[in-house]
Amino acid sequence: MDLFTLHGEVSQSQPEIRTQCFEILQAEWPRSEALRWRTLDGSRESLPMSLALASPEPAHPMSSLSVPLPPTPGAPYYVVYGSARLALIPSDPQSSVWVESVVVRPGLRGRGLGQYLMLGLEGFCRARGYRRMYLCTIDQQVFYSKLGYSFCPPITYYGGLLDITQLPTSTHHHRNHPSPKSRAQTPPHQAEPSDALTSTASETPEPTPPPPPPPPPASPITPINTVAQNCGVGQPNDSPARQ
Numbered sequence: 541m542d543l544f545t546l547h548g549e550v551s552q553s554q555p556e557i558r559t560q561c562f563e564i565l566q567a568e569w570p571r572s573e574a575l576r577w578r579t580l581d582g583s584r585e586s587l588p589m590s591l592a593l594a595s596p597e598p599a600h601p602m603s604s605l606s607v608p609l610p611p612t613p614g615a616p617y618y619v620v621y622g623s624a625r626l627a628l629i630p631s632d633p634q635s636s637v638w639v640e641s642v643v644v645r646p647g648l649r650g651r652g653l654g655q656y657l658m659l660g661l662e663g664f665c666r667a668r669g670y671r672r673m674y675l676c677t678i679d680q681q682v683f684y685s686k687l688g689y690s691f692c693p694p695i696t697y698y699g700g701l702l703d704i705t706q707l708p709t710s711t712h713h714h715r716n717h718p719s720p721k722s723r724a725q726t727p728p729h730q731a732e733p734s735d736a737l738t739s740t741a742s743e744t745p746e747p748t749p750p751p752p753p754p755p756p757p758a759s760p761i762t763p764i765n766t767v768a769q770n771c772g773v774g775q776p777n778d779s780p781a782r783q
Contacts (some may be wrong), residue, residue, distance in 0.1 A: 541621060543660045546583040546590040552619075557592050560620035579625075591664070593622040611622045614703070621645050622657040622679045626665070628698045629674065632726075636672040637665055638697040658687055662715070674714045681713075689713035 544550045544557060551557045558580055566576060583590040597619045625641040639661060644653045674695055676686055693713040723729055 541593055541595040541656070541660075542619075543591050543657075543664055544594055546580055547583075547585070548594065551592065554616070554618045555593055557618050557620055559740050560618075561590065561592050561623045564620065564643055564645050565641060567646060569641075570635075587626055587628045587633075590627045590641075591624050591626070592618075592620045592659070593624075593653070594620045594662065595616045601700055613660070622650060624661055625658060626661075629695060629697055631696055635670055636674060636742050637670045638695075639675040642675070654683065655687065658684075672714055677713065684713050687715070689715045706749055 546558055546561065562580060563572075565580075566573070579588075580590050595618065596616045622644040623641060624639060624643075627638040627640060629636040629638050642654070642661075644657065662673065673689075674697070675684065675689070675694065686702060688698065690713060695714075733754060
């Protein structure tokens with residue numbers, strides 16, 4: 541299994557990848573089909589970027605997954621096991637990235653694919669120079685903490701296209717990718733999760749009274765203002781949810 545960007549050569553030549561991503565996301569977070577396709581079609585190298593965890597599979601052994609069979613017997617056909625999306629963090633666009641819409645195909649959950657997907661995303665981001673990954677989760681705090689993510693103060697991010705929302709009560713997590721110098725100074729006995737990635741915790745501020753309603757936004761950059769213990773994220777940003 542590998543990660544494929546939806547704007548990349550493989551996904552463009554294998555339309556079943558985009559179709560399955562659409563179906564998996566719609567099953568988890570139903571929304572306007574036009575908006576969903578616009579989000580997926582907006583994937584680009586400069587972010588936001590949609591990715592699929594997929595692999596070419598023989599038609600008959602994988603037919604139990606209820607995915608369409610290839611039009612030509614023996615032709616390459618990719619089965620999508622999961623999907624995720626990376627978005628821009630305008631305050632630190634060169635070294636930080638926002639992770640959202642993390643989902644594993646229904647019927648294949650509980651087999652470690654969520655962890656496989658997240659570790660793949662970390663390697664993907666590290667190879668592109670990103671040192672920190674941020675996300676917001678509703679009910680998967682234990683899962684992400686086991687992967688080395690820690691609580692952090694609120695941040696501002698930009699999902700792009702029409703995926704814009706304010707998160708009024710959210711729990712944010714982040715993970716640092718250390719520089720080679722800092723990694724070399726790690727004591728030999730210290731276990732480092734995920735191929736020598738280290739995580740750092742930042743103090744979570746006490747909840748504060750909600751501010752007055754903001755005026756209508758004048759730009760697509762959306763501030764995230766408060767932190768609480770539960771994330772009230774729904775549509776349209778598809779918070780990481782199912783592993």
